[in-house]
Amino acid sequence: MQLPVMPPVQPMLAKSTKSIPDPAKFDGGLSFEPKWDGFRCLVFRDGDEVELASRNTKPLTRYFPEMVAAFKEQLPERCVLDGELFVAIGERLQFEVLQERIHPAASRITKLAEETPAGFVAFDLLALGDEDLTRLPFAERRARLEAALGHLVGGSGPTYLTRTTTDAALAQEWLDQFEGAGLDGVIAKPMSAAYQPNARAMLKIKHERTADVVVAGYRLHKTSTPEKPLLGSLLLGLYDGDRLHHVGVAASFTAKRREELLEELRELETDVDDHPWAEWAGQMIANPSRIPGTQSRWSAGKDLSFVPLRPERVLEVGYDHMEGTRFRHTAQFKRWRPDRDPESCGYDQLEEPVNYDLAEVLGAAPAQR
Structure with missing residues (x-):
């Protein structure tokens, strides 16, 4: 494998903030997207070679054979993606079912890959072909990501392109609604920021x-x-x-x-x-x-x-x-x-989120302004 961005790479992280931030206070504004509740995953593809790496750079490849096959069919020939692995059952993400995939027995992994197959939602593009894109501002990386994965929008998966918006009011609606589909909150990314491995350069907004x-x-x-x-x-x-x-x-x-x-x-x-x-x-x-x-x-x-x-x-x-x-x-x-x-x-004291169909989140257009 020879890519312009090679593993190990620690993904860019987010720091918590209590509410949806004002985009006007950030140079170039903010891009908002759903916060997925799964395994953070960097995907490295160079032709027939595919490697999956976790947030702490540990290999995930052997645990998700169905995604390795999907990436060979659905991703550009040579690329590095940042995204999230997930398992959905019905209308919701199921984190505990996803956890079951980390198993030492290959036979068990094969069985679960068939019974509860994973999906992957992409939200950043670190390299494409021979280009290292990490120094570009997020606005440019997002545009390149949409161009590279636009063919997946509205498809049946298992690889998806996350939706985004620059509208803070819409981001607040997502924070209120998407939890019903098992999502974890909202992420805000500075549009002018380069990709900064292992730095808390993004913001995350979660329910309190x-x-x-x-x-x-x-x-x-x-x-x-x-x-x-x-x-x-x-x-x-x-x-x-x-x-x-x-x-x-x-x-x-x-x-x-x-x-x-x-x-x-x-x-x-x-x-x-x-x-x-x-x-x-x-x-x-x-x-x-x-x-x-x-x-x-x-x-x-x-x-x-x-x-x-x-x-x-x-x-x-x-x-x-x-x-x-x-x-x-x-x-x-x-x-x-x-x-x-x-x-x-x-349990009666606990607030229950309104049900929301995960398909509505995954099936969105590349961007909503």
Whole structure:
């Protein structure tokens, strides 16, 4: 493989902002596009050679054989693309189904490639033929991308060209609507910016929500020692009827706060046999629901044991969105809620996005101004 941009390449990143930014405050304005909830992926094609690389430059090629075949049919002969791999079932993206593709067994990968095939949405062009395009402003890279992949617009996939707009009001509509199709928010790209690997040169706008959850356990931090124990993460639960479900973790704390939380929670420590999650304790099995104390292919070799706590304390957390019955990402500790009864913390408090058909997102024209 001989391309003007060669792997490894770390993709350009985004920093968070609370609302849709004003394009007038940026030289050349902004281009807005949906934020896809999948695996970031750089695609390198040189004739019959195709390589897929993850955000941290690890190879993804063997896990997505159906996409390798599609790229040979649908992409220019020699190119480097930045985009997102995803799996869609029905009208929504399904991140947990996508995760299942990272599997050591080739037979399993082949089976899943047939049963739940992936797709790829392209949103930047780093090289075409013998040209390195990374130094060009995004406005020019986008125009070149549309010219190179315009034939895919309105097609059946599995390779797509993301839609864009320079209209901030339309971007706000996308932020409100597209979550119903499983998307993750909106990305804003400065039109005049070059491609900057591993730099947070873009902006991302995601939903900010809060929920009151039950603290039902904790795990120790990886740097914890018997002499100086440190809390690593809080295990969070929500009630569905009288059953307490594990919904995620809160984990971002300073070292001082990790010590403080450990002291605050010691009085709630209990024997696992008296805990709502007693039936799961000690299980070390592959578990797509990520039950506390169990292993999965993502955590093989890690100590996932937890310290059970009496489910008596309520915590308000910030989160962006749900994936099934769990928080999609790590929740953010907001404040203790001593005024809340743990049994009142159920799924009914969570905001549900309006359903939106993913096909409407994927089938759009190259750009909407």
